Amino acid sequence: MLTDGRELPPARVEVAGGRIVLIQPAERPLSGDVVVGKDGWIAPGLIDLQVNGAGGVDLTSATDREAALDQVARTLAHHGVTAFCPTIVSAPVEVIVDRLAAYRPRAITGGAEALGAHVEGPFIDPGHRGVHDPSILREASAAEIARWLAICKPSIVTLAPERPGGIQAIRQLCNAGVVVSLGHSGADATHAQAGLNAGAQMATHLFNAMPPLHHRQPGLVGAVLASEAVVCLITDGVHIDPLIVDLVIRCAGSQRVVLVSDALAAAGAPAGPSLLGNQVLVSDGRQVRRTDGTLAGSAVLLDECLKNVHGWLPKLPPGTLMDMVTGAPARLLGQSRKGRVAVGCDADLVTLDGDWNVTQVFVRGEAVR
Numbered sequence: 345m346l347t348d349g350r351e352l353p354p355a356r357v358e359v360a361g362g363r364i365v366l367i368q369p370a371e372r373p374l375s376g377d378v379v380v381g382k383d384g385w386i387a388p389g390l391i392d393l394q395v396n397g398a399g400g401v402d403l404t405s406a407t408d409r410e411a412a413l414d415q416v417a418r419t420l421a422h423h424g425v426t427a428f429c430p431t432i433v434s435a436p437v438e439v440i441v442d443r444l445a446a447y448r449p450r451a452i453t454g455g456a457e458a459l460g461a462h463v464e465g466p467f468i469d470p471g472h473r474g475v476h477d478p479s480i481l482r483e484a485s486a487a488e489i490a491r492w493l494a495i496c497k498p499s500i501v502t503l504a505p506e507r508p509g510g511i512q513a514i515r516q517l518c519n520a521g522v523v524v525s526l527g528h529s530g531a532d533a534t535h536a537q538a539g540l541n542a543g544a545q546m547a548t549h550l551f552n553a554m555p556p557l558h559h560r561q562p563g564l565v566g567a568v569l570a571s572e573a574v575v576c577l578i579t580d581g582v583h584i585d586p587l588i589v590d591l592v593i594r595c596a597g598s599q600r601v602v603l604v605s606d607a608l609a610a611a612g613a614p615a616g617p618s619l620l621g622n623q624v625l626v627s628d629g630r631q632v633r634r635t636d637g638t639l640a641g642s643a644v645l646l647d648e649c650l651k652n653v654h655g656w657l658p659k660l661p662p663g664t665l666m667d668m669v670t671g672a673p674a675r676l677l678g679q680s681r682k683g684r685v686a687v688g689c690d691a692d693l694v695t696l697d698g699d700w701n702v703t704q705v706f707v708r709g710e711a712v713r
Contacts, residue, residue, distance in 0.1 A: 469529050
């Protein structure tokens with residue numbers, strides 16, 4: 345069993361009413377249990393903090409938001425993700441407000457649980473926007489943030505601390521209990537540290553959409569690595585070199601690292617064109633780019649990101665690796681009943697074989713794969 349950053353002896357897990365009610369050594373028979381073979385593990389369900397879409401569905405542009413969320417949630421669950429943050433990319437205020445309500449925290453029959461929206465933008469740096477539409481980007485506004493909070497509090501907001509109103513926005517969001525993440529930013533170390541001191545707790549897809557680390561200009565990357573903030577890494581094999589993944593884990597410590605997919609509509613769908621907001625992207629089944637070649641999010645889901653890191657860093661203890669997609673994101677969001685296999689926790693569970701393939705998935709005790 346893998347939980348709390350550790351590899352534990354074989355166990356049987358009994359669930360009732362959507363919760364874990366008993367854990368005993370595997371040789372002790374139980375009823376209604378989840379069992380895995382001797383060459384695999386029982387582990388908490390995966391938690392993805394950045395999902396723009398999946399299964400051919402884009403969460404920002406979808407017209408039927410409820411159906412879109414359900415489709416994405418079911419696609420994710422098939423890949424071992426039992427909880428996630430639906431991500432809204434930079435959009436007009438009315439679109440964000442509309443989707444905050446639709447993507448509120450809720451259970452989804454047959455799918456991963458929605459943990460509340462991750463609003464990525466629009467208060468980001470135009471020079472590090474990636475594929476975000478530059479015509480939609482704007483200065484942080486206390487009035488706009490107040491509208492968001494009045495509809496449904498986001499779980500995470502990504503913004504650039506150096507932009508006008510950025511520090512004030514961080515304080516306003518943190519005071520409301522929102523996790524603020526620094527990203528899509530050209531901040532130097534001073535501005536980045538100001539954002540962290542104002543309450544930011546995370547960095548969105550570290551290294552991507554920000555200046556590179558330089559020994560005389562540490563920038564946002566250096567400031568975050570030297571802090572206690574959580575760092576998110578897209579480990580799809582495209583966005584970051586495996587050597588950098590190893591370096592970050594060694595530097596930051598595994599408990600501060602969260603693996604994310606940054607999955608797009610193309611994830612879990614055939615290669616070809618797809619949408620992100622009002623833009624057309626093209627997927628080759630692994631990477632997704634705009635027609636001008638700009639790299640977007642990923643066509644890879646979190647189970648494959650997890651397997652990638654296992655392959656790149658085979659000496660990393662299994663429990664340590666699993667914590668980056670379970671315990672660490674749960675702790676960041678204050679989800680005390682998720683990310684662990686423990687009595688009283690939600691029965692969000694996966695079983696993995698010896699090759700790190702997801703073989704079974706349970707959301708609150710209900711089999712979804």
